[in-house]
Amino acid sequence: MNAWLISALLLFPSALIYPKCPAALVTLPIKALTDNPQKSPVDRLVEKAAQQFMAAPQAVGLSVGIYKDGQTYVYNYGTLQKDRQQLPTSQTLYAIASISMTMTGALLAQAVVEKKVTLGDDIRTYLPSHYPNLSFDGQPIRLFHLINHRSGLPFLLPDRPDAFANTTLSSSAIATALLQNYTQTDFFADLRKVKLDAAPGYTFRYSNVGAQLLGYILERVYKMPFEELVRVKITQPLTMNDTKITLDPADQARMANGYDCNGVQMPNAPNQLQGACALKSTVADMLKFIQWNVAEQDKAAKLSHQPTWGDENRYSAGLNWQMLNVAGHRVIWQDGNIPGFSSLCVNYPDLDMGIVILSNECDRKTAFRMTTLANQLMQALDERAVALPN
Template identity: 75%
Template sequence: MNAWLISTLLLFPAALVYPKQSPVLPALLKKAPSDNPLKNPVDAVVEQAAQQFMSTPQAVGLSIGIFKDGQTYVYNYGTVEKGIQQLPTDQTIYPIASITKTITGTLLAQAVVEKKVGLGDDIRKYLTGSYPNLDYQGQPIRLFHLINHRSGLPFLLPNRPDAFADTSVPSSAIASELLQNYSRNDFFTDLHKVRLFSTPGSTFNYSNSGAQLLGYILESVYNMSFEELVRLKITQPLAMNDTKITLTPADQTRFIKGYNCTGVQMPNSPDQLQGAGALKSTVADMLNYIQWNVAEQDEAAKLTHRPTWGDEKRYSAGLNWQIRNVANYRAIWQDGNIPGFSSLCVNYPELNMGIVVLSNECDRMTASRTTTLANQIAKTLDERAVMLPN
């Protein structure tokens, strides 16, 4: 849930031939446990980047999935829980935090394709009751504003900017605390109190409350719960059966433990964020999601990648996906951070490639380290890959 732009060049040809000299890790670097078989060029690339990521004292576990030219690769490092030696697997369940927003954006795109809604609809068309506060000088918040962070809605409801004054505490941890016992009725009560200070669409302001509200609106449009919508429209068609909010007792046995920078295990984050950050998933499921996004064959997928603001030739945003375009090669990505967990999903449609990174440790530098890891892998696998801002 970090701000919008949180954001070594090792040339490695797209044909994946071995480099003349294999990457050599620093001699003093203690290697993390891994299932990497080190049998092919992709293995070698991942080993170097992943061991560098795991070399920091706070690192616990790491799962990496790669889709490249029709092939998938999965690598796991570290452990699912401090104090034991158990590698994650492609079936280990991680929270994906704000990557959830891309799935909420996909649901909106599908609703548009099905002609249930229009991207530019006034959101009040789908709200019960009167909300004269949700426009500014006659300009309303529109549906797509809710998922591209230009709605003008606050970072979180309840709107407590004072709670975030202590910059030594990660914003995701503060948000989790505020959301304990915060109900849907509380959300709509607070929504009536929101004040807009600029025209919707004009100003960037990272907003979990916007994505959460979009989830509620989609529930109303389809007359079913957000989680059921995700299952019916996305996870079932894409065989992503482990991507969900509510975990069964059997799921819980595969749910990884998350830790902060001092090694303290974090409690589970509340599910109230729903469409803004409550989904959990596995590397195996996320690789299916990546392949669907990279292919861009589905109208909804294409719509989520269509810029709704920004410079289409440089940096822009779709339906929550961030997009960077360099020489007509795109990186389409989103990261996510909640207490104990950091995640990143990036698609390169023109390169037929994508990467997902899931970690069970989160501090103020984890998002940057995750981005560095993905950049190193992508750029080495294909020198045309667009670097993510770090």
């Protein structure tokens, strides 16, 4: 297998580690509840692929949104919560996990378009005090390193990998405990303790800290809280009114319950992770985000798709987007996985096509099943569609 494809298979893993799950018992598949009318060719394609996804014993709920040639399609399967049958809708809220980082990347691109920053700026230019530790052999961490996972920063602050060795708790519960009452001041104090062991820009190391720090930097650049910045720069212009971090009681009522492979409900990811993995959204909103990315008419959208690492004619990374170029056709995608939720957002700008898949269950195989589902549908809709690595 080519080295670049191996890289593609290994990049951008889950925001938080998975729980341990026993081997699944073999059971007879039962067709999942759905709102799919099964009338059009697209309906029937989705029905077959989605029911295969839902046949997994651990599957709970699923929402699929497709954009193709100016038309959108939405399909829902399963249930919002295991103790009662309540079909998801286009307005059901899901945690989108690491797809949050693509919006943080879009905000960085917008700041570049507005000439407030440049991608190659030394991040220390925007920090509240002196951080000599955030360079290695005179090579600093630059803004774009924060969003393509080559900053060298740790997975999480506080940096306590030992805490995740406790197998009796979910990683989400551990992260929640670590971040309880953890402030931005605490974050910047811990950032001063970080030691880089290599020059930034070369080695892949998945880091929620990078995206979280970029969010804090953008707050300082714009003098605006991160969630408000998302609203002003992204969700309000695109009328994505249901994409947010903080949920009010009405939002909470529309939020799906997230489960692990054992059917145990998972706690919500901490909101302090903001631009790393704290955003929630709906399939309807995410279709608007897909259309914005597919069109590439906005300068910020186009910039977020420009490679910041890799080979633009093969595999590359943009502003948290992963990208493949095969025979002149591009696929631009990002997945998200945290305990309780899995998500996938795929854009085909050259084919005027995209797909979003949201699920309220996450285990070690959910991402594989989502990628399989996306490939089945996209390649059936257009044979030129580049398959995602699986």
